[in-house]
Amino acid sequence: MLTSTHTSTAPLWSKRIFIALLYLIAFYLVFTIYLQGEILFALLTLVVVASGIFVFSSERAYRWRYLFPGVSAVGIFVVFPLVCTVVIAFTNYSGTNQLNFERVVSQLQAQRYFSGERYNFKLLEAESDKFQILLENSALQKNYLSAPLALTELKGDVKLDEVALLPESKVAPLKTITQNRQQLQTINAILPNDEMLTMSSLRQFSQQSHRFSFDIEGQILTNNETGERYKPNDHIGFFQQIDEQGNFSGKRLEPGYTVGIGWQNFVKILTDEGVQKPFIQIFIWTVTFAFLTVFFTTLLGMIFASLVQWEPLKGKAVYRLLLILPYAVPGFISILVFKGLFNQSFGEINLILNNLFGIRPEWFNDPFLAKVMILIVNTWLGYPYMMIVCMGLLKAIPNDLYEASAIDGATVWQNFTRITMPLLIKPLMPLMIASFAFNFNNFVLIQLLTQGRPSMIGTSTPAGHTDLLVSYTYRIAFEGSGTQDFGLAAAIAVIIFLLVSGLALFQIRLTKLQQD
Structure with missing residues (x-):
């Protein structure tokens, strides 16, 4: 009986010991990350690892084993970056304020300056692939020489003795000094008067102080x-x-350190004219761009879907293939092709316009024309998807409606505007809202086509007339001429997140109302 009890408890205790060991390893990892100053990463590691050990070791949390990978992925790749962005938005984190x-x-204490005499430096070749360090000071008329040393073993203090006569050894070429520069920079040359010298250049040693x-x-x-x-x-x-x-x-x-500054970045967006003016202009253009893109792509998608499914039309399969073709080509390739087509000097579009009307529009230099160009390219990229969706929705419209309108003498355009369009708009509404949210953050199009240019004048942050909020944020964070202001960029990113989240909630609410 005692033997049976002992054998049943032994696996239980071994399991507990193993789990405790895992917790110890996890806490050690968290503590190590915390000591590096990465508090948020330490907290993330603590939550994910500790909860993972608990879920997979406890029978009470058995049902969570299937949900844990997905929940962890959401926490790591969605929630954590969002929290980091919000935290950065309330700091002065920038190109000059990155460290704690x-x-x-x-770093400041590691800086040194020349505080004494400078000595000319040479390497003299000795026996058995060894070298001697020679320091010369012509002003003091003193020479110091070390014992033969292997360059690969150089480290720490190296004592030099004063010599009256220089040895007739061959001077090593500069190439040898360059190849062993890292080893030479790690040594401290100690003179007989205990003065310590370090390498200050390829040809000099000097006394340096903090x-x-x-x-x-x-x-x-x-x-x-x-x-x-x-x-x-x-x-x-x-x-x-x-x-x-x-x-x-x-x-x-410099460098500076990161500190919390409260709402200063958000206040700067609303009050600093150098930021407020481009922010408002870019915000208006972003909303306009997203709205017009949805409008044009949806309208073209409906028209083309109706045309390729029009019964009297012959060769519908060929037309359908040609109209869907832009959707099959990778977007970045189409954008780069259009960038060449709109080139002012050599683009085919300007060549055609010049031959027909004698004009060469400056698509990339004029703010209005640049925005028109972006809308044209984005409409080309987006209409095929809307057309495919509309082709499926058209199948659900009863033919009786069109037969009844034909009896009343309705035209094709009347059928489209009074029957097709109203019946397609309602099921397309959630998709249109999602398309609006996507184009609100269409960074790839702006970065590949115009990079936000032409640039705005009189702004304290890098901003362009064709920038969207997302590309404007990117330029503030990574293209600032004076400093890369990550804190201000994070504040704008938080505003973008709130706007897009509002659109997503509106879409969910609209979808629910339609289902009801």
């Missing part, structure tokens, strides 16, 4: 070369120079 405070202090020293208690950073004092300014995320009274005097040091 401790790393900025560490430029900055930091007082942790007083939070004062001192420039050892000039005596200037700096203090961290948490409002802007930089070390800023202070005067004798401890007040900030204007001069600041």
